[in-house]
Amino acid sequence: MTIRVTVFGENVHEQTNRVVAEIYPQGMHGCIAATLNANGMDASTVTLQQPDHGLTAEKLAATDVLIWWGHAAHGAVQDAVVDRVCDAVWGGMGMIFLHSAHFSKPFKRLMGSPCNLTWREAGERERLWVTSRNHPIASDLPEHFELEHEEMYGEPFGVPEPLETVFISWFQGGEVFRSGLTYKRGAGNVFYFRPGHETYPTYHDANVQRVICNAVRWAHNPAARIADPNDAPNTPVQQALEPIVEHGPRLHHDGDKGLR
Template sequence: MPIKGPIKVTVWGENRHEQREEEVRRRYPDGMHGAIAAGLTEHLGSRVRVRTAVLDDPEHGLSDKELAETDVLTWWGHMAHEDVADEVVERVRSRVLGGMGLLVLHSGHYSKLFRSLMGTTCSLNWRDAGERELVWTVAPGHPIAEGVPRPIVIGEHETYGEPFGVPEPDELVFISSFGGGEAFRSGCCYRRGLGRIFYFSPGDQNYPVYHHPDVRRVLANAVLWAAPPAGVGEPLDNAHTPVRW
């Protein structure tokens, strides 16, 4: 049975760069989380109900009540991964194992949450020279790739490179190539418990990536893919095993 009514999406952002760096604030006057939320509403309209939450909200905006009203969570973090409370990480992890969809964005690869779900280092190589990124679709029949140009052209961006310390994706949708020659698995799908997870790497705070229409299309498609078809149920028994950091 499909979800009744709109898909309830929580767009979570660390919101520290926007507070501390004028250039980022100018690029994202409503915060990076605001730009992501606007893109989802732009593409999905009445099919979604979008709220935003940030690190400095009470319980990081991810209380039991707020998560109970979330079908899909998007996660962006970078400079304050360790400031996320372990009990909130465990709470969100349990929801994912119970069926909540999760989109992990850019440097969110190194969040406590993503590492706990992957069980690996989630480390990678990176440098920042403002080079062109081409995001190539390698699974053209996948729902997340629907309506996406081949390739997506991002004129300037931070470079990510292999090896990427994640498990082999259940489905690999995108691979990126960069001006310096690096290649990177930039769009990876996983299933953990009853939940669907999509990792998408474009989205550094120093570039206007979340205003890019094709990136917005990918995130909108990913929300539809990750949404639990029958809502979020109780997590699997092993979801209650705490993660220690």
């Protein structure tokens, strides 16, 4: 079964920043989708500028895993679309948040926390250490890999305790950060992956591409989607229930000896 992936790209920096446009001529979303398609998946893209940001009910129903990249326009994402996305995750759609999507409306909704962190944009070296070597998302990766230039994210990271921490990053300035976190929300698998600042060619890196492909396979839930995860069905009783009888110690009358 081919995994159907939708890549949401904010598509703002690509239109306003010449450096970003040169690194990602098809947009960051286009670069990520091309990697997934080259690895046997069925990936398509949607952007903020489309009606409903491209994330209609029909599109989400046909999406096994949704990847989200956002940064400059978190506030422009329609709340109705956020509701729709989160309901799909609760119902079983996989979800992957990349880089500054930690502050996106869907991620904050699913985490139920501020999702804040410290940051510094200085083009520093980032070394990502695999902290869970047997995790499927870390499959075929070395014990660590490096990105020559990235934006620094530092702890504390205001998110709930994850199911598992797959990666921890170290930066040249000395900071560390939990860079790969897994969660379960309803029937949906959720993964946050830190790298991906727009002015660096992070999504062209082979190890980053491998992480994203592995994460899609991990996040995919092949079970049928729960139609309405908010529905708690009431099943009426069809016949009278038998009364519950409490059985305590039995007293036996033994003639003149009385009860015993």
